[in-house]
Each structure stands twice: as C-alpha cells, then as structure tokens.
Amino acid sequence: MRVLLANYDSRGGVEPLVGLSVRLRELGAEVRVCAPPDEEFARRLASVGVPLVPFGRPVRALMTAAVPPTAGGVPRRAAELLAEFGTVAEAAEGCDVLVATGLLPAAACVRSVADKLGVPYVYASFQSVSLPSPHHPPMARPGRPLPTDTTDNRALWDFDARSANDLFGEVINTHRASVGLPPVADVRDHVFTDRPWLATDPVLDPWRSSPCGSESSPWEPSPWESSPCGSESSPWGTTGEGARRGPSSPGLGVVQTGTWIVPDERPLPDGLTAFLDAGAPPVYVGFGSIAIGGSEDVARASVEAIRAHGRRVILSRGWAELAHLDDRDDCFVVGEANHHALFRRVAAVVHHGGAGTTTTATWAGAPQVVVPQGADQPYFAGRVAELGIGVAHEGPTPTSESLSAALKVALAPETAARAAEVAGMVLPDGAVRAARRLLDTYGGQ
Structure with a gap:
C-alpha cells in the first residue's frame, strides 16, 4: 500500500506526519510526504527514512518576514499553493489514499489531485476548534473577524463558510477548471469532507460529539452522522459518508484517532545533558x-x-531567535532538541500553546505556562488551565511580573502532581490507530 501525506505548515504540523509515517512503515506501507522545503523538515523526515517532496515555498521565511502578510495577499498565497498541483499529482501516482492536513488552500490542492486521479482522500485536523460544531465557535480567518453581535455557534459557522468562499472560492474554482474539474459551492466543506479525522488526544482535546448528551467512544466515529439521537435525521443535516452538508448545519462525522506521536529516541546534545545534570530541574x-x-x-x-x-533556565532559540542576555551560567540556549526527553527533565514548560508542544508537554507530565499568540493557541491554553496542569497566561506579551505569577502556580507541588496524573491518561498510540485504519479502509482497493 502507498500513502501520500501532505501539509503546508510549521514544525507543529509536520511532526505528526513523522509519527504517522513511522507507524505506516512498520505496517509495511510505502509513505511519501509533501511538506514545505525547509531544511529542518527535510532532516526530521530523513531521520525516520521518509523523503520530503517539496511543497510550496519554505514556510519559515514567510512566518519570520519583517513585514507580515496582509489579508489581501491571502488569495495570492492560496494560488501559489494550488499551483503545486503537478508536484502533488506526481507524488500521488500509484497511491491508494491521500491524507491532507493544515491550511485550507494546501489541502484543497491535495483534494483536487485526489479528484483528478480518482484516489480516496482524507482530511485530518490537529485541533478540534477548526472543525464545525455547535459546541464551539470557529477561529477567525485572515481579514474576516467574527461578528461581535452573534453568539450562536451555528450562525458563526455559517459566517465561516462564507468567509472561506470569499477568500478562496474563486481561486480554488479557477484552478479546478484549469485541470478539468468541476467547481465546488462550499470550499470549506469540500476540503474537510463529511468525515474528517481529528488527530488529537481525547483527554487534552475532547470532541463533543452529540448535541443530545449521549456519549461515544473517543476512538469511534462520533454520532454526528445520519442519526445522532436515534431519530430519522440529524437536526444538523445528514452527514454520513458522501452526504452533502449545507453551511447552516454544522456537525461532522468526526473520527478521533488520537495524537499522531511516536517516542523520539534521539539523544539530547551533550552540553544540554551536562546542564540538566548540574542542578535542579x-x-x-x-x-x-x-x-x-x-x-x-x-x-x-x-x-x-x-x-x-530560584530556578535555572533553558531557552529554546526557535524561530523567535531567543538568545543569552548575560554571561551567567544558570541559562542554557538550545536549538533543535528532543522535546520528548527534555520535557521529562524540566520543572515547567513556558510555551505558545501550539497543538504539538502542548501535547508533548502534557504527555511528559510537565506543568505548563501557555502564552498564546493566536489561532488555536488560546484554546489549548484554556484546556491546560481547565485540566489543572498549568496556567493560561492572559495576553500574548508576557512581563516578568505576569510570568512570575503564572510560574508560582505552575511550580506548585499540586500542579506537578496533577500534570503527572494527566500524563498517565494520555494515549500515545494515535498514530498506530490512524495507520491501521488507513490500511484496513484503503489497503485492499
């Protein structure tokens, strides 16, 4: 069996593809990954024996540009990603299923390839809040703030569908026409499909599946399909395989696989290990x-x-280029490092709240201070606080005083105890489940 995985995103969107690739290869599948051609992504994929098929421009240059992109440039960037159709189509030759994650226009390119080649297609999300549900509002799209006078989530998801069409509808349908495909009326639902996958842990990021209060297994399709309450039809519209949903009927047949994560076995750098060994966490x-x-x-x-x-510090350089401020020996600056190993040796993790970092810190049992910058990060900050495993910092710009107050809670013994307890609840085999489901569903075609 051959599987193509595709994402145009930062490191947090590429790392889960590494995890799924490892599990697919263990089951005998051949895997190809389309991702941004950043050197660090290529190195990471190469470390598990998977070649990177370059998809679009390097993403780091875009995210660290001195002049941030404007909303007016979104359709142009979408067109650039859709122009990768030929690259994706070549990589998809002979594949049994295409799996897309991440940005909508990039996933739309993969969906067009699947439509053109007649190959099954799966969309997966790394956070529940990007998938339509009456239980939460959508995230705002570039240049399309959510209306402040609307509180009904169904109406907000209607607005989101219109926003996606306004931003991407013309460019997606123009591209589809150029490759001989028919237009689509609702680009968001076309890309997400009626049965997207949710590659998150149900403890950290639970999917609320039923508006009627019934519970479903986190590892089975939610009852968002044709009859969630035992009635003849769903109050949100029929959402089974192949059904057509209208934008006024949020709710999906979501399959929550668990997080696509595999233990990172890479050793920590010698200097970092020596620093960790030299004192308290x-x-x-x-x-x-x-x-x-x-x-x-x-x-x-x-x-x-x-x-x-009274604690020592590890600064991760990252794309923010954090660096030494003085010559004191209580601070160590690290570049690329194995977070699975590192987070098990620290007293707390201060981070932005991306899905990948939040999951890794939760799995490691490290108390967290989340300083969200945007997108899904406020949601994960809230989940960390709700679970009692850390603190959600108020606002994106921390001060010494605000961080000190947050660390007082994060470093408390009861927070550490709760973080250790929740770590034991996280199920790290989501990539295994996803890989087996892909093989069971598409391997015999």
Missing part, C-alpha cells in the same frame, strides 16, 4: 515556530521571572 522557555514580537524583551522577562523563583 530548570524551566524551559520556547515558542517553537512562532516569531514572537519583541523576542529580546520576552527572553528577558522570562529569565527574570524564572530566576525570581
């Missing part, structure tokens, strides 16, 4: 692929707050 600070504004001020505030608690 330090506090880790890193913002991953987020080019956080005022990075020097953020680094200074972080170091001052952590020192105020």
Whole structure:
C-alpha cells in the first residue's frame, strides 16, 4: 500500500506526519510526504527514512518576514499553493489514499489531485476548534473577524463558510477548471469532507460529539452522522459518508484517532545533558515556530521571572531567535532538541500553546505556562488551565511580573502532581490507530 501525506505548515504540523509515517512503515506501507522545503523538515523526515517532496515555498521565511502578510495577499498565497498541483499529482501516482492536513488552500490542492486521479482522500485536523460544531465557535480567518453581535455557534459557522468562499472560492474554482474539474459551492466543506479525522488526544482535546448528551467512544466515529439521537435525521443535516452538508448545519462525522506521536529516541546534545545534570530541574522557555514580537524583551522577562523563583533556565532559540542576555551560567540556549526527553527533565514548560508542544508537554507530565499568540493557541491554553496542569497566561506579551505569577502556580507541588496524573491518561498510540485504519479502509482497493 502507498500513502501520500501532505501539509503546508510549521514544525507543529509536520511532526505528526513523522509519527504517522513511522507507524505506516512498520505496517509495511510505502509513505511519501509533501511538506514545505525547509531544511529542518527535510532532516526530521530523513531521520525516520521518509523523503520530503517539496511543497510550496519554505514556510519559515514567510512566518519570520519583517513585514507580515496582509489579508489581501491571502488569495495570492492560496494560488501559489494550488499551483503545486503537478508536484502533488506526481507524488500521488500509484497511491491508494491521500491524507491532507493544515491550511485550507494546501489541502484543497491535495483534494483536487485526489479528484483528478480518482484516489480516496482524507482530511485530518490537529485541533478540534477548526472543525464545525455547535459546541464551539470557529477561529477567525485572515481579514474576516467574527461578528461581535452573534453568539450562536451555528450562525458563526455559517459566517465561516462564507468567509472561506470569499477568500478562496474563486481561486480554488479557477484552478479546478484549469485541470478539468468541476467547481465546488462550499470550499470549506469540500476540503474537510463529511468525515474528517481529528488527530488529537481525547483527554487534552475532547470532541463533543452529540448535541443530545449521549456519549461515544473517543476512538469511534462520533454520532454526528445520519442519526445522532436515534431519530430519522440529524437536526444538523445528514452527514454520513458522501452526504452533502449545507453551511447552516454544522456537525461532522468526526473520527478521533488520537495524537499522531511516536517516542523520539534521539539523544539530547551533550552540553544540554551536562546542564540538566548540574542542578535542579530548570524551566524551559520556547515558542517553537512562532516569531514572537519583541523576542529580546520576552527572553528577558522570562529569565527574570524564572530566576525570581530560584530556578535555572533553558531557552529554546526557535524561530523567535531567543538568545543569552548575560554571561551567567544558570541559562542554557538550545536549538533543535528532543522535546520528548527534555520535557521529562524540566520543572515547567513556558510555551505558545501550539497543538504539538502542548501535547508533548502534557504527555511528559510537565506543568505548563501557555502564552498564546493566536489561532488555536488560546484554546489549548484554556484546556491546560481547565485540566489543572498549568496556567493560561492572559495576553500574548508576557512581563516578568505576569510570568512570575503564572510560574508560582505552575511550580506548585499540586500542579506537578496533577500534570503527572494527566500524563498517565494520555494515549500515545494515535498514530498506530490512524495507520491501521488507513490500511484496513484503503489497503485492499
């Protein structure tokens, strides 16, 4: 069996593809991955024996640009991703299923390839809040803030469908016409399909599946399909395989697989290991692929707050380029490192709240301080606070005082105990479940 996995995203969107690739290969499948051609992504995939098929421009250059992209440039960037149709189609030759994740226009390119080649297609999300549900509102799209006078989630998802059409409808349908495909009326639902997968842990990111209060197994399709309450039809519209949903009927036949994660066996750098061994567990600070504004001020505030608690500091350089502020030996700056191993040796993790970092810290049992910058990060910050495994920082710009107050809670013994308890509840075999489901569903075609 051959599987194509595709994503145009930062490191947090590529790492789950690494996990799923490993499990698919263990089951005998051949795997190809389309991802941004950033050197660090190529190295990471190569470390598990999977070649990277370049998809679009390097994403780091876009996310760290001095002048951030404007909403007006969104259709143009979407057209660039759709122009990768030929690259994706070549990689998809001979594949039994195409799996897309991440940005809607990139996934739309993969969906068009699947339609053109007649190959099955699966869309997967790494956070529940991007999938339509009456239980939560959508995230705002670029240049399309959610209406402040609307509180009904169904109406907000209607607005989101219109926003997706306004931003991407013309460029997607123009591209589809150019490759001999018919237009689509609702680009969001076309890309998501009626049965998307949710690659998150049900403890950290539960999918509320039924509006009628019934419970379903987190590992089975939710009862969002044709009859969630035992009636002849769903109040949100028929959503079974192949059914057509209208934008006024949020609710999907979501399949929650669990997180696509595999243990990272890479050793920590010698210098980092020596630093960890030299004293009490330090506090880790890193913002991953987020080019956080005022990075020097953020680094200074972080170091001052952590020192105020008598702790040492590990600064992850990341795309924010965090760096040393002085020559004291209680601070270590690290580049690429195995977070699975590192987070098990720190007293707390201060981070931006991306799905990948939040999951890894939760799995490691490390108390967290989440400083969300946008997108799904406020949601994961809230989940960390609700679970009692850390603190949701208020606002994206931390100060020494605000971080010190947050760390007082995160470093408390009861928070550490709760973090260890929740770590034992996280199921790390989501990639195994997803790989087996792909093979069972599409391997015999």
